[in-house]
Structures are given as structure tokens and as C-alpha cells.
Amino acid sequence: AEPVLVNNEITRAIERLNPLAPLHNPANVLGIRAISKKWPELPQVAVFDTAFHRTLPEHAWRYAVPDELYTNHGIRRYGFHGTSHEYVAHRAAALLDVPVEEFDAVIAHLGNGASVTAIRGGQSIDTSMGFTPLEGLVMGTRSGDLDPSILVFLGRNGWSPEDLDSMLNRQSGLKGLAGNNDMRSVVEAAEAGDAKAAMALAVASYRLAKYIGGYHVAVGGAKALVFTAGIGENSHQFRNLVAQRLGALGVELDAGLNRERSREPRVISTPTSALPVLVVPTDEERAIAEATAAVVAQASVAR
Incomplete structure (x- = not known):
């Protein structure tokens, strides 16, 4: 859905979707x-993190389950982090001096929540998060x-849906x-010889590299990794x-550029890298503020 002014109906609709985003919607x-x-009397605006992914083709958002699960229950892939992926796609295209309508890339939004999106022609055509984050x-x-x-097995062994x-949402992952769910602490522990921390990094980087490879194919050859x-x-x-696992794609990072810290969008790959690798700081708050201002202004004109 596009950004909208909040009313009681919108609030109740968001509340009904609590099971799909249990870490975010209730709060x-x-x-x-x-x-x-x-x-x-203060206008509130809802900016939906799924909106950017409305361009996913049906073959990307469908699950291979009986059709009634979609038609009766809305079970399909929705995707999240859309606000960030859309903002970063525009910033990355500008950095590379490419019209966003011609921008083909793979964007990895990596935080405590993480997702990767395939961008073709500036639009989302696949993304790693699905029915829920x-x-x-x-x-x-x-x-x-x-x-x-695994869930069926655990359910038969006494685990409740709440368990x-x-x-899965609060005790897994890193x-x-x-x-420890803090990447900085996990990296420090791995560098100090902690085998569990090293394995966690290996699992996480391997999973992401697989997605990047798949999305490189999905967009018909990405022109950038962000x-x-x-x-x-x-x-x-x-x-x-992650880059070390992408050698087959010809990805090469410049060690010095990769280690630099900056709040500015930048290229961190070597000149001989088969595709540029970028770091583009996201600003979801700015994107949400701009969308909010636009909705409020439109509503004021309508009145």
C-alpha cells in the first residue's frame, strides 16, 4: 500500500497484521x-515497508502451496525493508550516474533485521523476506x-506456536x-578464536552470498552490489x-576502501571488479518524513 493518513480503519488493519510482523506492528x-x-487532530501517516515490493512478479511472490491459502488467507511473499531498498536504489543509481529506471543491482540491507533485494529497472523484482520478516x-x-x-517435528514434541x-524470531540467528546478536561482538569473538562466532559468520555470509548469486541471475546480470x-x-x-564468496562473479574489494568509515555513498571495489560494490548509507527516517510530508500536503489540498 502507498503511504496513507491514519484513521481507525487503518489502525485496526495494522493491528490485524500483528502476527506477520510481531517485532514491529504491536509497538x-x-x-x-x-x-x-x-x-x-494531529495527522498521522502510515508508511508501509512492503510497498516497494508491490512490483514483484507473481512467480516471485507465490508460494507453492494450495491456492486457497493465498485466496482465503493472503499467504504470499510480501517483503520488507522496502523504504530502505527504494531510498538506497535511488542513491546508488545517482552515485553511478545511471538513471534509476535503468538501474539493475542487488541491495543488501544488513542490520539486526536483514534482507536482500533484486532490483531491475529501479524496481524490486525479488526480495528475501517473505510472508513475514x-x-x-x-x-x-x-x-x-x-x-x-522442523516446525512440524517440534510441534509434535510439545512446542507450542508461541514457543x-x-x-525463531527472538532466540535464533546470530x-x-x-x-550474541550484536555483529560487532560476534566479529570480535571470532577474531579472538571463538569457534561458535566464526561459524555464525560463516553461515550468515554463505547464506547472503547464495542470495546475491541468485539475484544476479534474476536481474539478468546486476550492474552493482550495494x-x-x-x-x-x-x-x-x-x-x-561475503565478497570472498563471490569470486565466481568477479567481485573484488579494495581492502583500503573497504576499511574506510564514511557517512557518504562510496565505491569499495577495485577498478578490475566485474561489478562495482557500493556502500550507501540508508536513511529510512528521511524517506518516511518525505513520504509523510507529501501525504499531508496532498490531504491539505484536498480539503
Whole structure:
């Protein structure tokens, strides 16, 4: 959905979707209701993180399950982090002096929550998060992809849906593998010889590299690989681990450029790299503020 002015109907709709985004929607609804109560005349705008992914083709958003699960329950791949991916796509295209309508790339948004998106012609055509933000990459506390039969097995052994939800969303990922969901701490532990931390980095970087390779094919040959968000922007160690797994694509990082810290968009690959590798700081707050201003201004004109 496009950004919209919040009313009771929108608030209830967001609340009904709490099971799809259990780490985010409940808190957002509490904030909306609190502001509505204190400042009832103050306009609020909902900017949906799924909106950028509405361009996914059906073959990308479909699950291979009985059709009634989609038609009756809306079970399909939605994708998240859309606000960030859209903002970064525009910034990266500008850095490379390419019209965004001609920008083909793979963007990796790596934070405590992580997702990777295939961009073709400036639009999202595939993304790693699915029905909920749980699908896809190894994250801070989320498992990412796993065999669904594991849940059936655990359910038959006494695990409740609530137990499974908590385990997969809050106790897995880097935390489950290394005991810590902070990438900086995991990298430090791995460099100090902690085998569990090293394995966590190996699993996370391998999973991401597989997605990048697949999305390189999906876009018909990416013209850029872009890292963004907290880990993507700041962890030169993790970027290097991922790049090392992409040798078959001809990706080469410049060690010095990769280690540099900057708040500016920049290229960190060598001149001989088969495709440029960029670090582009995201600014979801700015993107949300701009969308909010546009909706409020439009509503004022309509009145």
C-alpha cells in the first residue's frame, strides 16, 4: 500500500497484521493509539515497508502451496525493508550516474533485521523476506530460511506456536549460533578464536552470498552490489567475508576502501571488479518524513 493518513480503519488493519510482523506492528499500534488519544487532530501517516515490493512478479511472490491459502488467507511473499531498498536504489543509481529506471543491482540491507533485494529497472523484482520478516537471511535474532518440517517435528514434541514464534524470531540467528546478536561482538569473538562466532559468520555470509548469486541471475546480470544499514555500512569484516564468496562473479574489494568509515555513498571495489560494490548509507527516517510530508500536503489540498 502507498503511504496513507491514519484513521481507525487503518489502525485496526495494522493491528490485524500483528502476527506477520510481531517485532514491529504491536509497538507501532501502541504509538498510534497513544498519539491519537493525546493529540486527536494531529495527522498521522502510515508508511508501509512492503510497498516497494508491490512490483514483484507473481512467480516471485507465490508460494507453492494450495491456492486457497493465498485466496482465503493472503499467504504470499510480501517483503520488507522496502523504504530502505527504494531510498538506497535511488542513491546508488545517482552515485553511478545511471538513471534509476535503468538501474539493475542487488541491495543488501544488513542490520539486526536483514534482507536482500533484486532490483531491475529501479524496481524490486525479488526480495528475501517473505510472508513475514522471518524468511531469508540469517539475522540478529531471526533464523531466516529453514526446513518447515522442523516446525512440524517440534510441534509434535510439545512446542507450542508461541514457543516456536519466540524461538525463531527472538532466540535464533546470530544469537542462536554465537550467543550474541550484536555483529560487532560476534566479529570480535571470532577474531579472538571463538569457534561458535566464526561459524555464525560463516553461515550468515554463505547464506547472503547464495542470495546475491541468485539475484544476479534474476536481474539478468546486476550492474552493482550495494551494502547498506548498520552492518552493511559499518562491518568491513562481514562485507569482506561475503565478497570472498563471490569470486565466481568477479567481485573484488579494495581492502583500503573497504576499511574506510564514511557517512557518504562510496565505491569499495577495485577498478578490475566485474561489478562495482557500493556502500550507501540508508536513511529510512528521511524517506518516511518525505513520504509523510507529501501525504499531508496532498490531504491539505484536498480539503
